Amino acid sequence: GAGVSQSPRYKVAKRGQDVALRCDPISGHVSLFWYQQALGQGPEFLTYFQNEAQLDKSGLPSDRFFAERPEGSVSTLKIQRTQQEDSAVYLCASSLLRGIVYNEQFFGPGTRLTVL
Amino acid sequence: SQQGEEDPQALSIQEGENATMNCSYKTSINNLQWYRQNSGRGLVHLILIRSNEREKHSGRLRVTLDTSKKSSSLLITASRAADTASYFCATDARKLTFGKGITLSVRP
Numbered sequence: 001g002a003g004v005s006q007s008p009r010y011k012v013a014k015r016g017q018d019v020a021l022r023c024d025p026i027s028g029h030v031s032l033f034w035y036q037q038a039l040g041q042g043p044e045f046l047t048y049f050q051n052e053a054q055l056d057k058s059g060l061p062s063d064r065f066f067a068e069r070p071e072g073s074v075s076t077l078k079i080q081r082t083q084q085e086d087s088a089v090y091l092c093a094s095s096l097l098r099g100i101v102y103n104e105q106f107f108g109p110g111t112r113l114t115v116l
Numbered sequence: 117s118q119q120g121e122e123d124p125q126a127l128s129i130q131e132g133e134n135a136t137m138n139c140s141y142k143t144s145i146n147n148l149q150w151y152r153q154n155s156g157r158g159l160v161h162l163i164l165i166r167s168n169e170r171e172k173h174s175g176r177l178r179v180t181l182d183t184s185k186k187s188s189s190l191l192i193t194a195s196r197a198a199d200t201a202s203y204f205c206a207t208d209a210r211k212l213t214f215g216k217g218i219t220l221s222v223r224p
Contacts, residue, residue, distance in 0.1 A: 017149040019147065033212070040119075042214030043159070056211060057206050091159060104149075 002026065004108035006092050010115045014083045021111045033105060034067055035091040043091050047101045049075060056085030076101050082115045089113070120148075120205040120215030128221040135192040137218045140185075147208045148181055150190050153217070154201035162190075162203075171204030197224045 005024045025032050031050055035043035036059075044066070048056040049070035051111075060067070069075040077084055089112050093105040096108050123138045139148070150162045165172045165181045165188065172179045192199055196222040202217040 035214075040216070042206075042216050045211045045213065048211065063157075093159075104161050104164065106161070109158045 002013055002081060004092055004094050006090075006110060006111050010112050010114075012116065014116055015020040015082060015084060017082055017112065017115075018078065018080045019082055021079075022090030023075045023077070023094075023108060025073065025075070025092070025097075026106055028075075029094035029096050029106075030072075031097065031103065031105075032069055032098070033093040033095075034048050034077050035074070035093065036061075036091045037091055037110070039088075046077070046090075071114040079113075082113075084115050087113055087115045118134045120165070120207050120213065122215045122218045124204055124218060125216070126219045126221075128212065128223065131195060131222055131224050132153075133195055133198055134191050135222070136193050137190045137192075137220070139190070139206045139215060140198070141188075141205075142186065143207075145207045148175075148179075148188050149206045149208060149212070150179060150188075151204045152201045153170055153204060155215070156217055159204075164208075183191055193207075195220075195222045 007022045016092050021093040033044040033048050033057045037043040046116045047067045049069040066078045089110040090112045092108045095105045120139050120141045147166045149164045153159045162178050163174045165179045176193045181188045200222045204214045204217045206212045206214045
């Protein structure tokens with residue numbers, strides 16, 4: 001079946017621009033996660049949704065980062081006034097069940113964001 | 117803020133050999149997971165071991181967990197060129213925290 005999809009796959013933005021990254025989770029998956037992966041590093045947790053509720057946003061690096069999942073399916077990660085340090089791959093993952101513990105996450109291919 | 121630390125950072129072996137990768141972490145966990153990442157298939161979940169388990173097998177993969185030493189190891193037996201990838205351990209303690217990863221190269 002279809003896995004997690006993300007769009008766009010690549011995004012180049014000028015410093016100061018706003019960007020929106022989209023994630024389509026696996027159909028029926030309750031939980032959705034966003035991660036940021038810098039070059040040569042492991043993914044770092046940004047935020048977590050259970051259906052439409054954002055239960056954890058402790059990993060968002062600043063108030064320029066905003067995520068939503070209004071209907072409990074597709075999610076959008078928005079970054080306002082992008083900075084060069086925002087350059088990274090942004091990964092989305094979904095899992096079938098509520099919660100995080102013991103719950104396998106399925107990852108999308110990521111969006112590579114480059115801020116010039 | 118990454119909790120897991122993998123060791124070694126890079127590993128190069130010949131096809132058919134076994135590859136052993138280690139992970140150490142700092143705080144108590146619910147479970148520990150290993151992931152593989154390559155350009156072709158992205159980040160893929162390999163295996164999960166719960167905090168009350170000591171060893172788990174899945175195909176050519178063997179994972180051990182020592183909670184007293186806060187460490188885990190991933191053994192890949194009879195490696196193949198297709199195993200070439202980055203491998204991450206991720207600790208699950210309310211949220212998934214990844215290490216920096218190990219780059220494994222398997223020479224044909």
